[in-house]
Amino acid sequence: GEDATPALEGADVVLISAGVARKPGMDRSDLFNVNAGIVKNLVQQVAKTCPKACIGIITNPVNTTVAIAAEVLKKAGVYDKNKLFGVTxxxxxxxxxxxxxxxxxxxxxxxxxxxxxxxxxxxxxxxxxxxxxxxxxxxxxxxxxxxxxxxxxxxxxxxxxxxxxxxxxxxxxxx
The missing domain is CATH 3.90.110.10 (Lactate dehydrogenase/glycoside hydrolase, family 4, C-terminal)
Structure with missing residues (x-):
């Protein structure tokens, strides 16, 4: 993925909406394979660049992309349950x-x-x-x-x- 570092430097709030959109016949779980990787990559960059930022996840499937983000933040040692949100x-x-x-x-x-x-x-x-x-x-x-x-x-x-x-x-x- 692209380097989001310049956009993340000094950020207090990060909203992640990147990902592929649903098409007819797909449900949110069909998006998981692509969108989970996108969220993982972006959250890794957040963890390095602005680890204290509040993160709102909009990328579908929100129910699982938030869990991916939490695991990435835990692995980086910067997880704070009060700063990660699934935006519904x-x-x-x-x-x-x-x-x-x-x-x-x-x-x-x-x-x-x-x-x-x-x-x-x-x-x-x-x-x-x-x-x-x-x-x-x-x-x-x-x-x-x-x-x-x-x-x-x-x-x-x-x-x-x-x-x-x-x-x-x-x-x-x-x-």
Missing amino acids: TLDIIRSNTFVAELKGKQPGDVEVPVIGGHSGVTILPLLSQVPGVSFTEQEVVDLTKRIQNAGTEVVEAKAGGGSATLSMGQAAARF
């Missing part, structure tokens, strides 16, 4: 949008807490915790499924043209 803000943005759409609100007026990972069933929107909004049992089932499968929905809608690149940028900015 995109799931919150999608959840807010879908709830707003369903309930006739503006996405900025809705705040859906989302816990878990960033892959399918590991994404858990806490719909019972959305202030000022109530849901039927069927709405909870349908919304949860839509939120969990939103990444696939985007990839299929773009028909091979990539994934949610602009939305990922928005999620990184919000993080």
